[in-house]
Amino acid sequence: MAIHHYKTSGTCSREIIVDVEDGIVKNVTFIGGCNGNTQGVSALCKNRPVREVISLLEGIKCGIRPTSCPDQLAKALKETL
Numbered sequence: 001m002a003i004h005h006y007k008t009s010g011t012c013s014r015e016i017i018v019d020v021e022d023g024i025v026k027n028v029t030f031i032g033g034c035n036g037n038t039q040g041v042s043a044l045c046k047n048r049p050v051r052e053v054i055s056l057l058e059g060i061k062c063g064i065r066p067t068s069c070p071d072q073l074a075k076a077l078k079e080t081l
Contacts, residue, residue, distance in 0.1 A: 008069070008072040023049055028045050
């Protein structure tokens, strides 16, 4: 299992910790952010292929912000490829 720490930018969350094994997301932990939303995103990503999660979450915006916690997760997962 590879644990990757990603410092977020432009979101309420400060960091995302992802565990990836053989191209599959095993666990996602957000530090900060909207607790219920980040827990939901984490649960929906669990045991899915990294590339699938990236394609689902990349480009999602939060209000007028150009990014979001899901978009930042996609960026974090790209670094694991």
